[in-house]
Amino acid sequence: MVDSLTHFSEAQARLVTPIVEGRGLTRTFPMPSGPVTALREVSIDVSPGEYVAITGPSGCGKSTLLHLLGCVDAPTSGSLLFEGHDVSRLSESARSRIRLTRIGFIFQRFFLLPMLDAWENVELPQAEIGVGSQDRRQRTRELLEYVGLGDRAHHRPSQLSGGEMQRVAIARALANRPALLLADEPTGELDEDTGGQIADLFDRVHADGTAIIVVTHNQLLAGRAKRHLAMKRGTVESAAPVMTS
Amino acid sequence: MTSRALAWRTMTAERARGGLAIAGVAVIGALLFDMLLLSHGLLVSYRALLESAGYDVRVVATDNVIVRMPIPNATAIAGAIERLPEIREVAILRRARAAVLASGRSLQDVTLLSISAGAERHAWRIVAGSNPGPDEQAIEPPPLVVNRKLAEAASLSPGSIVRVRVALAAASALPAVPFRVVGIGDFLFDTADDLTASTSVGGFVRAKAAGSGDEAEVLLVASRPEFGPAAAAAAIQRLRPDLRAYSNEQLVAQINENGFAYFRQISFVLSSITLGFAFLLVATLLTVSVNQQLGQVAALRALGIPRRRIAATLLWESALLVGVGGLLSIPLGWALASVLDRILRDMPGISERVHFFVFEPATAAVHLGLLAATGLAAAAYPVWIATRLPIAATLRLETL
């Protein structure tokens, strides 16, 4: 990233503290036919700058885990520390603030605002934390160039391809310089080549020092991660650093 | 980007939806505006009409303002009233049913008036010919000012000679007396179909064959400004407990309590229903719109955009739809009111000068206020959906 140097040193300063620290995370959904346990006693630490891939069959709890780590959902039992703060003790607005300033989210379906162009979509989270218009303009230009869409700034999502929309979404997720980037099947809607571009972009984000947790079925993308969690029926089966290919 | 700008973009991005909503609010708002105008337009207009006559107290013989008994010895009573310190001026209004005979035709149901000299300047406006001058009182035959309707019906113009026969309650025939038309006028209290003629006191007495005494329909009284109409009415009441003196204010209040209360009730019920429609329209459109955008809303929340921002955007969206529609509804409502007013004023028995819909800035303000409140209420449910949605479950559902 453009400000990788400062970012990386900040990350190093926090090296002792993981960004997220989940202990015995369990998430049960009450259903008419009885409770469904989507996640069972999962413990996980992710340190600053790490690149983690989560894989596993559909329905094994990958998204559920990602949502807990991203502070958008709360575990039924177990504890979660985000940068040392017990998330369960935070108010919704405090969790919202963490998401806004420390976490970036990328979705399979992009979820850009269709009435705004690429530029405005990327500006939105910055405006929310009160970045001045001068800095915001500079940052937005940098981000769009970073994802290779400097010339598409004033195109709406409907005028962009799937891969381009996902790149705008990545720029939006990075807008407030998050410590942690979460992606749920970011190439799920994209063809192989386009998925490859997203994988390359993730490599750059990682190289620039942002921690990444990506849930994916995409072998190529999973292969780029430095650590690999394989899930099955709500538990993490194996947690092994993968060999860089 | 501010919430308002975001709301504006949402609205303009979906032109059809925004256009429909605005058109809907404009039409519904026009009806609401008309109901509000109707709820006291008649009173405002009636008061203005009373005041335009230039007298602020009216004296009649009975309590009942609709079926009037005549005031006997009107000249003497008027003189006594005029001597009260509270009173500046008294005019005597006499009235009789008459038939007008002209160019071989006989027009029944003509109202023959006589109003004290000087007071006619308020009672009608001359459109052709002139008012009878003071020296003309003596010229034979006596002068007559007729309204346009009568002039048309009997083909009269200034200079025409007509014969007038006053109708008595009993089927007796008074002789027909000749009159000379001096002017054609617009009479203040005329209704659309009234045939009206006005003459001098002498002419009136002559037409009634002097047999009916010195009777008046109503005494029109102007108070002295330092006392005001309420004190003047009270003084007259003390002087003549057998008569009834009403200030304009009291007359308006009477109308308000009697015939008019029911206009207001209808207007209240219809306004409430109209507001209900506006509420449903905006609430439905916003709810549908939010439901179509649940994925985006959940994504924004996952990205840390706070609830209040999402609520504010929806409130702004509602405010813009209702605001633009509401502003359009004022000219639209006014145009509709003009049409309705014309229809209502054609009702028999309604003075042509009375309006049912009277534009008042305060009414427009109340109208916009009610619409604004409705817009806020209509946004409540969509805001609740958007701010309370479970982020994780929604993201999951919207990705399936």
Ligand SMILES: Nc1ncnc2c1ncn2[C@@H]1O[C@H](COP(=O)(O)OP(=O)(O)O)[C@@H](O)[C@H]1O
């Ligand atoms: N909000 C929910 N309500 C009910 N069941 C849910 C909910 N979210 C997830 N589940 C269930 O939890 C399990 C794991 O879901 P999920 O984490 O979405 O799996 P994955 O992302 O690995 O495909 C599934 O059986 C799913 O049906």
Ligand SMILES: [Mg+2]
């Ligand atoms: Mg999933």
